[in-house]
Amino acid sequence: MKNKKILYMLIFVVVGWIFYKFIDATYLEKQRIYSYGEMYLKEKDYLTAIDRFEEIKGFKDSDKRIQQTYKMMMKKSMKLLNDGDLYDAGVLLDVLAEVPEYKEQAETASKKADELAAKYLAERREKLRDTEPYDGMAxxxxxxxxxxxxxxxxxxxxxxxxxxxxxxxxxxxxxxxxxxxxxxxxxxxxxxxxxxxxxxxxxxxxxx
Missing domain, CATH: 3.30.1450.10 (Beta-lactamase Inhibitory Protein; Chain:B, domain 1)
Incomplete structure (x- = not known):
């Protein structure tokens, strides 16, 4: 009987140790991903930051970070749009259009971007009419x-x-x-x- 108790205790210790190590490894992996998300957010690489935080939803304040990042993306896309950087603005807006709370705002901004792109293209082609082909022309x-x-x-x-x-x-x-x-x-x-x-x-x- 005594031997059985010892055996059960050993099994309990071993299982507990394995479980602890598993939890510890999982925590460390999530912490690593979280740190990368923080780094990308600091570098203003919002798309990669979102990907990292999405991997560990519920860990620490990752959910809060996701919303914070979306807010920064919206602000940056508006600046890019006003600066005429339509391509980069469009990349961010396409992602934001999939987020319910930003969907309407992103779609409105995308429509504006399309209108500006059409305007720039028309103006560019108008200028090209007076330009003869030259070395290096696209x-x-x-x-x-x-x-x-x-x-x-x-x-x-x-x-x-x-x-x-x-x-x-x-x-x-x-x-x-x-x-x-x-x-x-x-x-x-x-x-x-x-x-x-x-x-x-x-x-x-x-x-x-």
């Missing part, structure tokens, strides 16, 4: 430049077998007279999403 701007969309875009036969930095597209603008005779050819090359080198213009004299 390929996405070419169609809206003074040359308009190209007549043709040609690629080498083995274009897709080349590495990205060696893939070159050849843009051509061909002007013809009323009889279909070529009077002018404008050309440029595009590599890695931008005009590569100076565009060229060749004029052809057509006799009457």
């Amino acid at each position: 390929a996405s701007d070419i169609d809206y430049s003074g040359w308009g969309p190209p007549t043709t875009i040609e690629r080498d036969v083995n274009y897709y077998s080349y590495r990205k930095e060696r893939q070159v597209e050849h843009y051509k603008w061909i002007t013809q007279d009323q009889f279909g005779r070529i009077t002018q050819i404008k050309t440029l090359m595009v590599r890695q999403g931008a005009v590569w080198g100076e565009p060229s213009v060749s004029n052809y004299y057509v006799g009457q």
Whole structure:
């Protein structure tokens, strides 16, 4: 009987020790995550801070920290919006739109961001109309430049077998007279999403 009591006591001690170690390890892991959340919050990396605090809801004041972070995100998104940084503002607003207490405010701000983006794009394209293609111009701007969309875009036969930095597209603008005779050819090359080198213009004299 005495031996059984000793055995039970040993089992109790061992189980208690294992349980304590498990709780201790869990606490330490949560504390580690909480510390990271605090660090990211201090660095104003709100999205990562939210992710860390969300992992340990209910631990210490993590729930309070989550609400604090959302409040800071809303404030920052408004500042970014007013500064014209529409992309970064949009990233924060997309997250806030999923939070019930910020949903309406975030959606209103996102609508404003979309309107501003459309306005900036229209203004940019208006300016591009008076700009001829130049070395370094983004390929996405070419169609809206003074040359308009190209007549043709040609690629080498083995274009897709080349590495990205060696893939070159050849843009051509061909002007013809009323009889279909070529009077002018404008050309440029595009590599890695931008005009590569100076565009060229060749004029052809057509006799009457």
